[in-house]
Amino acid sequence: MLRYVTTNEGKLREARAYLDDEVTQFDFDYPEVQADDVATVAAHGARTAYRRVGEPVLVDDAGLFVEGFDGFPGPYSAFVEDTLGVETVYRLADAELEDTSASFRCVLAYCDGEPFDATPDPVDREDRVVAAATGADGAETDAGDGGDALDDDPIPVKLFEGVVRGELVAPRGDGGFGYDPIFEYDGTTMAEMDATEKNAVSHRGRALEKFAEWVQQR
Ligand code: ITT
Numbered sequence: 001m002l003r004y005v006t007t008n009e010g011k012l013r014e015a016r017a018y019l020d021d022e023v024t025q026f027d028f029d030y031p032e033v034q035a036d037d038v039a040t041v042a043a044h045g046a047r048t049a050y051r052r053v054g055e056p057v058l059v060d061d062a063g064l065f066v067e068g069f070d071g072f073p074g075p076y077s078a079f080v081e082d083t084l085g086v087e088t089v090y091r092l093a094d095a096e097l098e099d100t101s102a103s104f105r106c107v108l109a110y111c112d113g114e115p116f117d118a119t120p121d122p123v124d125r126e127d128r129v130v131a132a133a134t135g136a137d138g139a140e141t142d143a144g145d146g147g148d149a150l151d152d153d154p155i156p157v158k159l160f161e162g163v164v165r166g167e168l169v170a171p172r173g174d175g176g177f178g179y180d181p182i183f184e185y186d187g188t189t190m191a192e193m194d195a196t197e198k199n200a201v202s203h204r205g206r207a208l209e210k211f212a213e214w215v216q217q218r
Pocket residue numbers: 005006007008011028029060061062063064077078079081082104176177178179180190204
C-alpha cells in the first residue's frame with residue numbers, strides 16, 4: 001500500500017481521484033527544510049517519511065509561482081496563505097502587475113528504500129548527492145533533479161513534476177482548496193472544477209500521471 005504523505009485533505013482527494021484506492025493517507029507533518037525549490041522540500045520529506053513508516057511513501061509539495069513577483073510565494077505558499085490569505089495575493093497582483101500570469105507547481109517524491117534503475121529522468125541518488133557536494137560533473141541543482149547538496153542521505157528518491165500555467169483572478173468557485181479560487185485555467189478557476197476535472201489539467205494531475213506511468217513500467 002502506498003502512503004500519500006500529507007496533512008492536506010484536498011491533495012488526498014485529488015490523489016485518490018487519480019490513483020483510486022491504491023493510496024492511504026499518512027497524516028505526517030514532516031519538517032520542511034528551508035529551500036527555495038519545492039523539489040528539495042519534497043525529496044527531504046520523502047526520506048523522512050520513509051524512515052518513519054518503512055513502507056512506500058509519496059510526498060506532495062506544491063506552490064503558486066506568480067511570474068511578475070519573480071515566482072513569489074513559491075515555496076512559501078503555505079505561509080503566505082496562512083498569513084495574508086489567497087484573496088490578498090490576488091489583490092496585490094492585480095494592483096501591482098499588468099500581467100497576472102502564474103503557475104502552480106507540484107513535485108511528487110517517491111521513496112521505498114529500493115535503489116532505482118538509473119534513468120534519464122530525475123532520480124535522486126547518492127552519486128548525485130556526492131557530485132553536488134563536490135561540485136563534480138552532472139550535479140544539477142534545479143528542481144528536476146532533487147540531488148541537492150543540503151542532503152547527504154543516500155536513500156534514493158524519485159521525483160515527478162507537474163506544472164500548469166494560468167492567470168490570477170478575483171476568487172470564484174467553492175471547490176478545490178488553497179489558491180484554487182484565484183487561479184484560472186482556460187476561463188475556469190480550479191475551484192470551479194471537481195477533483196477529476198482539476199486532475200485533467202492541473203500540476204498535481206500531471207505529476208500523478210508521470211508517477212503512475214513509471215510505477216506501471218516498473
Ligand atoms: P502538506 O505539506 O501536509 O502536504 P500543505 O497544504 O502544507 O500540506 P504544501 O506545503 O505543498 O502543502 O502547500 C503549499 C501551499 O500551496 C498551501 O497553501 C496549499 O494550500 C497550496 N496548494 C498546494 N496545492 C494546491 C492546489 O492544487 N491548489 C491550490 N493551492 C494549492
